[in-house]
Amino acid sequence: MNAEHASASGILIRGARLAADITERAGDHLAAPTVDLRIAGGRIVERGTDLAAREGERVIDATGLVAMTGLVDLHTHLREPGGEQSETVLTGTRAAAAGGFTSVFAMANTMPVADTAGVVEQVQALGDAAGYATVRPIGAVTEDLAGERLSEIGAMAQSRAGVRVFSDDGKCVHDPLLMRRALEYVKTFDGVIAQHAQDPRLTEGAQMNEGALSSELGLKGWPAVAEESIIARDVLLAEHVGARLHICHLSTAGSVEVIRWAKARGVQVTAEVTPHHLILTEELVRSYDPRYKVNPPLRRNEDVVALRQAVADGVIDIIATDHAPHPVEAKECEWDAAAFGMVGLESALPIALTTLVREGHASWAELEHLLSHKPAQIGRLEGHPSALQAGEVADLVLVDPNGESEFDLARLRGLSVNSPFLGMTLAGHVAYTVRHGQLTLDQGELVAAEVVAQAAKTAQAAQA
Numbered sequence: 001m002n003a004e005h006a007s008a009s010g011i012l013i014r015g016a017r018l019a020a021d022i023t024e025r026a027g028d029h030l031a032a033p034t035v036d037l038r039i040a041g042g043r044i045v046e047r048g049t050d051l052a053a054r055e056g057e058r059v060i061d062a063t064g065l066v067a068m069t070g071l072v073d074l075h076t077h078l079r080e081p082g083g084e085q086s087e088t089v090l091t092g093t094r095a096a097a098a099g100g101f102t103s104v105f106a107m108a109n110t111m112p113v114a115d116t117a118g119v120v121e122q123v124q125a126l127g128d129a130a131g132y133a134t135v136r137p138i139g140a141v142t143e144d145l146a147g148e149r150l151s152e153i154g155a156m157a158q159s160r161a162g163v164r165v166f167s168d169d170g171k172c173v174h175d176p177l178l179m180r181r182a183l184e185y186v187k188t189f190d191g192v193i194a195q196h197a198q199d200p201r202l203t204e205g206a207q208m209n210e211g212a213l214s215s216e217l218g219l220k221g222w223p224a225v226a227e228e229s230i231i232a233r234d235v236l237l238a239e240h241v242g243a244r245l246h247i248c249h250l251s252t253a254g255s256v257e258v259i260r261w262a263k264a265r266g267v268q269v270t271a272e273v274t275p276h277h278l279i280l281t282e283e284l285v286r287s288y289d290p291r292y293k294v295n296p297p298l299r300r301n302e303d304v305v306a307l308r309q310a311v312a313d314g315v316i317d318i319i320a321t322d323h324a325p326h327p328v329e330a331k332e333c334e335w336d337a338a339a340f341g342m343v344g345l346e347s348a349l350p351i352a353l354t355t356l357v358r359e360g361h362a363s364w365a366e367l368e369h370l371l372s373h374k375p376a377q378i379g380r381l382e383g384h385p386s387a388l389q390a391g392e393v394a395d396l397v398l399v400d401p402n403g404e405s406e407f408d409l410a411r412l413r414g415l416s417v418n419s420p421f422l423g424m425t426l427a428g429h430v431a432y433t434v435r436h437g438q439l440t441l442d443q444g445e446l447v448a449a450e451v452v453a454q455a456a457k458t459a460q461a462a463q464a
């Protein structure tokens, strides 16, 4: 299909306010100027005011909405291959689109594990075909996540998937020599190791955060030091090697202090926090409801406060969902037997608005960095728009910042429903998502799979 045809079905967004223009914390978004954006051929082609609609263009009235570059999740479990009863690349990227994400990095703990060029290319191809989001596979650091031998890191990096992020997430790369070698290896092509920081010996059989509450509830505890000691070791290794290190799902006040110290020394370390660790505490475990069972565990209120402050201070670089779908039978059972993990793509933005923007810890412009620019940069995501301006790829999201609503089952668009946020009142909602110039979410409703897949196919053909 030729470019002319692709641009015939363009989009005109009218009267949006750009997150990038709302730089004051707790600032009034209505104070920012309104802009129009014209999208054609997969890109933003014009930015201005009072742009006239052209024939065949879809006009979106974005009055009162905030436009951000498309959200990027550096930590998503899409489960395919092997876990299709929990999620597939298609269903997971539909959940992503519903949450305002245009790109997701798919974790390697699939079955088989994404530890070869073949698996990462397969995952990427499934994402390309579905079209709801750009899927960038993460490669395993060690073969089969077993922590014994390095995986084919070079082959994955050089494959069509061009992997830049490597992680054994779900498991910690515990052997310091393997961690050192992995850091040395990825340094050669500007890759990064994303560490799931959990000392396995200190957390054997652990079920929740270790402290007075775990004793009271009779559940085996997971001490903060099990996370902090691995982070401390790894920032020193990263400094020694001169390589990039990323820390997954930071969950304790002590971890924040270690990262703060490492950054002050100039270590190339970045850190993520999940939405759930910004809003939920271990007190919820009293219910013994496995929806609250997650790795790392929900911590104390002091930790939540420290994590929010670390975002405000820039010690934490990004928000990543750790979207971890599980089938009903793995979650509707006794606490001890239940799987760790919670879904998070659809709730991430409302939680960030509730805990950070409304509380004055981050401006909208900072939020765009936390959820879009910085994860794209850490993952070396190519083609991500640096701003909503002419010439950039049209990956964007329109957010309705107004009001609050109950987060209910209808908001979950993936295959699994293990969300701890059901029934909670959260701020704002995602109204539209546009990926490569194609609407994937339209007035809060997912665009049909056939339409999105066909548009992706057309765009790929035009590119080739």
Ligand SMILES: NC(=O)N[C@@H](CC(=O)O)C(=O)O
Pocket (backbone or CB within 6 Å): 077, 109, 169, 170, 171, 196, 293, 294, 295, 296, 322, 324, 325, 340, 341, 342
């Ligand atoms: N976060 C979780 O509790 N679970 C994740 C693994 C992980 O992120 O460590 C999963 O794959 O289910």
Ligand SMILES: [Zn+2]
Pocket (backbone or CB within 6 Å): 169, 170, 171, 196, 248, 249, 295, 296
């Ligand atoms: Zn993890």
Ligand SMILES: [Zn+2]
Pocket (backbone or CB within 6 Å): 075, 077, 107, 169, 170, 322, 324
């Ligand atoms: Zn994870």
